[in-house]
Amino acid sequence: MKNLSKRTAQRLVRCYYLAREARALGVEFITSSKVALLLGVDETQIRKDMASVNLEGVPRKGYPVEEIINRLEEVFGLKKDRNAVLVGAGNLGRALLNYPGFLRYGVRIVGAFDKDPQKYGREVGGVWVYPVEELKEKAKTLEACLGIIAVPPREAQGVADILVEAGVEGIWNFSPALIRVPAHIALRNECLESGLVMLLHEMEVIKKSLAGS
Ligand SMILES: NC(=O)c1ccc[n+]([C@@H]2O[C@H](COP(=O)([O-])OP(=O)(O)OC[C@H]3O[C@@H](n4cnc5c(N)ncnc54)[C@H](O)[C@@H]3O)[C@@H](O)[C@H]2O)c1
Numbered sequence: 400m401k402n403l404s405k406r407t408a409q410r411l412v413r414c415y416y417l418a419r420e421a422r423a424l425g426v427e428f429i430t431s432s433k434v435a436l437l438l439g440v441d442e443t444q445i446r447k448d449m450a451s452v453n454l455e456g457v458p459r460k461g462y463p464v465e466e467i468i469n470r471l472e473e474v475f476g477l478k479k480d481r482n483a484v485l486v487g488a489g490n491l492g493r494a495l496l497n498y499p500g501f502l503r504y505g506v507r508i509v510g511a512f513d514k515d516p517q518k519y520g521r522e523v524g525g526v527w528v529y530p531v532e533e534l535k536e537k538a539k540t541l542e543a544c545l546g547i548i549a550v551p552p553r554e555a556q557g558v559a560d561i562l563v564e565a566g567v568e569g570i571w572n573f574s575p576a577l578i579r580v581p582a583h584i585a586l587r588n589e590c591l592e593s594g595l596v597m598l599l600h601e602m603e604v605i606k607k608s609l610a611g612s
Pocket residue numbers: 486487488489490491492512513514515518531549550551552554557558573574575590591592
């Protein structure tokens with residue numbers, strides 16, 4: 400299988416959620432036209448996307464929902480168990496530590512770190528919070544391959560550098576800082592604030608166009 404383009408991967412992630420929803424409703428097959436309609440994309444594109452991960456439909460029935468889920472979990476590497484460490488046990492960090500949903504993707508947060516003595520030396524969501532000075536060593540012993548950053552933006556690059564030294568393979572950055580990592584590290588910047596700014600901007604644009612019409 401060739402490497403997926405970013406766009407194909409994004410569409411397939413949405414197909415994956417759709418298939419899970421369908422399974423929860425007891426649906427066994429889903430047609431490309433239904434997927435296309437629900438995702439708001441062209442049907443031919445959906446067939447191409449499915450074919451790119453070797454998924455084939457059954458004539459007059461569609462794609463087997465269970466097969467979509469299994470195949471995409473394989474493609475996205477969701478069948479592996481992975482340990483993660485979280486840095487910054489503040490408001491957002493605590494919410495992430497208390498969220499059990501990452502386990503569904505094989506991701507277990509096995510340790511948290513903070514620089515504030517009021518925050519470390521206790522458990523949050525069943526995860527022990529250590530002083531950040533122990534991050535590099537502990538992330539190694541805890542065999543963490545994923546680092547989650549929930550510190551203020553000015554601290555994010557320093558934390559990312561330590562995570563890289565600790566040997567993580569991926570960083571999930573929730574701070575708005577644009578951090579830099581070496582090419583062999585996967586990086587995802589999850590800036591909720593910029594999503595909010597885009598939404599507010601869209602609201603303004605819609606309002607203006609309605610006022611002008
Ligand atoms: N709270 C939210 O809903 C939210 C939403 C979107 C984005 N964010 C972003 O997430 C980050 C955290 O936000 P928050 O609201 O949780 O802030 P917060 O101030 O509540 O928590 C930040 C935590 O990081 C710790 N910290 C600071 N520097 C550190 C370092 N070098 N090493 C280890 N720990 C360190 C602090 O002691 C604190 O516990 C920010 O970058 C923020 O912009 C937060």
